[in-house]
Amino acid sequence: MQDLERGSSKPEYKAAEPPPLDHIPLPDLTLIRPTQYSAMAIQYSREYPLNDEFGDLLEGFWRPHRTKSVAQVIIELEQLYHRKWRGPVFLVEDNLIGNKRNVKPLLAAVAEWNSLRRRPFAFFTQASVYLADDSELLELMKDAGFIRVIVGIDSSVPTHTKGPLKRRHTDRTLYERVRCIQQYGIEVMAASTVGIEHNTEEKFDPPNNYIQ
Secondary structure (H helix, E strand, C coil): CHHHHHCCCCCCCCCCCCCCHHHCCCCCHHHCCHHHCCCEEEECEECCCCCCCCCCCCCCCCCCCEECCHHHHHHHHHHHHHCCCCEEEEEECCCHHHHHHHHHHHHHHHHHHHHHCCCCEEEEEEECHHHHHCHHHHHHHHHHCEEEEEEECHHHCHHHCCCCCCCCCCCCCHHHHHHHHHCCCCEEEEECCCCCCCCCHHHCHHHHHHHC
16 A cells, blocks of 8 residues: 555556465355356365376465365355255366365365255266275265266376376276276276377377277
């Protein structure tokens, strides 16, 4: 404010540290009509924890990966519930397994909350394909009422793993991982990225063929 009064305001102001997410106020849902939406959303985290081309938020945001507290997410679920919302809720998270230490207690709490209210919400989110390697987490998601997950799938195609941002999957195939997630009753929504800088034209066909 002092800079503005002096006529010397800067083009950008940025805090030295990112604010904790549990200081974020609740959204004002009185400003919308929930019946006009196909899904509601609860922002759970900020920052993408992996270095790959699915991390569309790598630039412009702080590290490390920050999450809301369990208590705050439950409060937001209550808020949606009391606004008479019934249906899909997107847990906004760029990679659900980016912070397992925090997300597992959250999923357990959401499962209990959803069950006590006769499961008014069905959840969906985003995660890496490595989700399939954690049976405990998948079981928690199932219990909590997750019905689908958006997964980046082309990162496991053998001919599409070269480049500075890629990691190789050597222990389980992509097919096995996708089928594993599906066996918990969770639909896999495929996200495939092609055309990044180090790709050539022949890189388009392998992931496309694999998806088909």
